[in-house]
Amino acid sequence: MEHLVLIDGHHLMYRAYWAIPRTLKTSGGEQVNTVFGMASMLLNILSTEEPDSLLLCFDEGEETFRHQENETYKEGRAETPDDFYDQIPRVIELIDAFGIHHVSDAKYEADDLICTYAKAGEKNGMKVTIVSGDRDLLQLASEKVTIVIPHKGYQQAEYLGPKGVEEKFGVRPDQVASYKGLCGDQSDNLPGVLGIGPKTAAELIQKYESLDGIFKSLEGIRPSVREKLERDKEQAYFCERMAELVCDIPLPFKMKELEVGELPTEEIAEFFREMEFSLLLKRLQSLMQTPFGKKLFEATEDLVVCSSTKKDQLSLFS
CATH class of the missing domain: 1.10.150.20 (5' to 3' exonuclease, C-terminal subdomain)
Structure with missing residues (x-):
């Protein structure tokens, strides 16, 4: 059975931002804690889930139809620090370096996009894994759809199917x-x-x-x-x-386009070198030696690992 993995991009970014010390910076002074956390979780998701197809879904930060119906929707949340937003362009660079599709829509939330693609995956007979801690997405759990709530990066991920949702919350x-x-x-x-x-x-x-x-x-x-x-x-x-989630948004990408082909190893490595992520370069090399990694990444000579003495490149997300 083909395996489709759908990732709640903003949720993972928030987890990365708050889990990795904000003191993590390049030698040039650029703050990269969110970028590091996202990159680490992407490697973990690839190695753990071994997806055949993959998509990251993001919120655009615009007023969706829910905001238009309810002026107080999501009010009261703690204001997101500027240094989180400052790292979003780098996160997009990271995803592009991996050659993975990502999508957002000004009218809808990432949840709605995930719902639409999850239903399409089910219809196509795929096994679907949704990576998010957003409880709205629990309504999608089914025999073919599993919700994964990441903890400690992805080391202690919680997998919830229909029975798991009912046991945890008391409802289907x-x-x-x-x-x-x-x-x-x-x-x-x-x-x-x-x-x-x-x-x-x-x-x-x-x-x-x-x-x-x-x-x-x-x-x-x-x-x-x-x-x-x-x-x-x-x-x-x-x-x-x-x-309630919207599950019938016109698909920006056809399902075939989401297939994970050979990922551009050198582009990923070059991005890691630019960000001075020596730990992640080593993990990339290790992943490439696994049976799945050998199929996933373009063959290349041994990667040059940048030297780093930073103690901030924590093992929490490894």
């Missing part, structure tokens, strides 16, 4: 949006039904299946909870709609 993947409609999502500034937390939300959905089922059965729900539901009914449905 197809009920995740309704679950968020009830208990909300602080990260997206979705309040849900005020006074109803994750435990009560899961119990209600387990018993009544959906928001429609819950609101058709209000007489059977204890008064204290029923009062909250009646008060915030409109808000519950609105938050559910905000959490």
